[in-house]
Amino acid sequence: MRCLITCFLSRFIVAHWLLWFAACHGGSADVSVLRTVAATSLRQTPEENGAIIRSLRAGEALFEAGEVSPHLSGIYLGSSLLWEPWLRVRTSDGQTGWVFGGLVKLEGQTVEETLRWQHEKRLQALFGTLYAQRLLRWSAQDVGTDSELAEHLRAGLALRDMLQTALRYGLRRPTPEAQPNLRWLDEYLRYFRRYRGGIALDYGALAREAQQTEGQQDDYFAQLCLRLYPIDSMESPLPVWVFPMSWTESASNLGAGHHWATLRSLDQALGEAPLFEAEWERLKNLVLEDILDDERSYWQPLSRVLVELDQILAHPPACLTPQERAALGLRRQMLVRGMARTDVRSGR
Numbered sequence: 001m002r003c004l005i006t007c008f009l010s011r012f013i014v015a016h017w018l019l020w021f022a023a024c025h026g027g028s029a030d031v032s033v034l035r036t037v038a039a040t041s042l043r044q045t046p047e048e049n050g051a052i053i054r055s056l057r058a059g060e061a062l063f064e065a066g067e068v069s070p071h072l073s074g075i076y077l078g079s080s081l082l083w084e085p086w087l088r089v090r091t092s093d094g095q096t097g098w099v100f101g102g103l104v105k106l107e108g109q110t111v112e113e114t115l116r117w118q119h120e121k122r123l124q125a126l127f128g129t130l131y132a133q134r135l136l137r138w139s140a141q142d143v144g145t146d147s148e149l150a151e152h153l154r155a156g157l158a159l160r161d162m163l164q165t166a167l168r169y170g171l172r173r174p175t176p177e178a179q180p181n182l183r184w185l186d187e188y189l190r191y192f193r194r195y196r197g198g199i200a201l202d203y204g205a206l207a208r209e210a211q212q213t214e215g216q217q218d219d220y221f222a223q224l225c226l227r228l229y230p231i232d233s234m235e236s237p238l239p240v241w242v243f244p245m246s247w248t249e250s251a252s253n254l255g256a257g258h259h260w261a262t263l264r265s266l267d268q269a270l271g272e273a274p275l276f277e278a279e280w281e282r283l284k285n286l287v288l289e290d291i292l293d294d295e296r297s298y299w300q301p302l303s304r305v306l307v308e309l310d311q312i313l314a315h316p317p318a319c320l321t322p323q324e325r326a327a328l329g330l331r332r333q334m335l336v337r338g339m340a341r342t343d344v345r346s347g348r
Contacts, residue, residue: 032064032117033061034062034087034104034106035060035104035105037104038058038103039056041055041056042055042089042098043099046071053097056091061107062104063092064088067087068087068088068129069087069098070128071125071126072085073085074171077103081174081178083180084102084118085121085122085124086098086099089104119184119187122185123135126166127163127170136188138155138156139190143213145214146210146213146214146215146219146275147217147275149209150221153279156191157201160199182194190205191206191208201234201235202235203229204226207222207223210222217272217273218273220272225283227240228240228241228265231244241253241256241258241262241290242290243256243299243345252296252297253300254298255305255308256304259290259291259312262283263312263319264317266284266319267318270319284320288327291328298340301342301345301346309335313325
């Protein structure tokens with residue numbers, strides 16, 4: 001009986017101590033309790049060579065102080081390379097500092113809750129708490145109509161662009177060749193897909209989402225994009241109007257008829273799926289950029305290039321503005337004067 005009373009009192013005291021600690025350090029009783037999984041150090045700055053405040057023993061309790069490092073660090077622990085943020089924490093005696101996230105675990109949570117917590121911290125380190133929460137909400141959002149999917153897509157494209165920038169600058173590598181393990185991120189990308197060069201829109205996955213919604217405009221959009229990006233159903237630097245020479249290098253394939261056909265398709269698309277007007281405009285600009293870029297080379301011989309360009313100028317698609325038609329006319333003059341390389345396929 002005395003043992004039971006002692007055990008109860010011990011748990012009562014610990015529980016009230018935690019409540020008191022939370023109230024004194026942030027005003028909330030739901031402060032996260034962490035435990036170190038191995039002996040490590042509490043550091044003044046979120047980096048491996050940061051000045052040591054004190055040593056932490058394995059199993060020591062720590063309390064989140066609400067900050068995450070603005071980067072993921074790759075750190076070797078034995079033969080394993082872990083990619084985690086640094087967390088600002090408080091010790092039980094009130095000292096604050098930084099600890100590597102790969103050396104702590106969340107106390108008293110399920111495996112799923114712990115994984116979710118880890119992923120949130122990683123996202124916060126990559127591009128801040130606000131945008132981390134936006135991505136989490138976006139990835140879980142229910143989309144029921146083609147109009148909702150159009151808005152969801154635009155929000156996703158904006159988040160994708162920010163995340164790509166974050167991945168470019170938010171990783172601290174132990175060696176230049178060290179590659180981060182980002183498979184955990186796939187869960188939140190929905191109809192985007194990671195590849196070596198970044199994050200691309202997967203039109204096959206988008207088409208599957210569109211099939212589940214009410215309305216047909218999103219289906220029209222996805223199916224047309226699948227035709228424009230036939231390589232692996234994925235947005236890439238190699239749409240149908242270019243000739244691929246490698247995964248990242250290409251020549252304009254003006255003269256094969258794809259530019260004309262794409263612009264005509266975009267004309268029709270503006271009538272069939274006006275919800276995606278901004279996306280049609282973006283695709284039109286990519287087609288025009290392929291023709292007008294001063295540094296662009298052309299796979300086809302000059303004679304075929306001029307035939308297709310003349311077809312566009314003689315019967316201009318309605319999506320082209322007067323300024324864009326004028327720019328195409330000037331480009332034709334430059335081509336005739338030999339101011340661009342054509343007939344790349346000949347090897348000359």
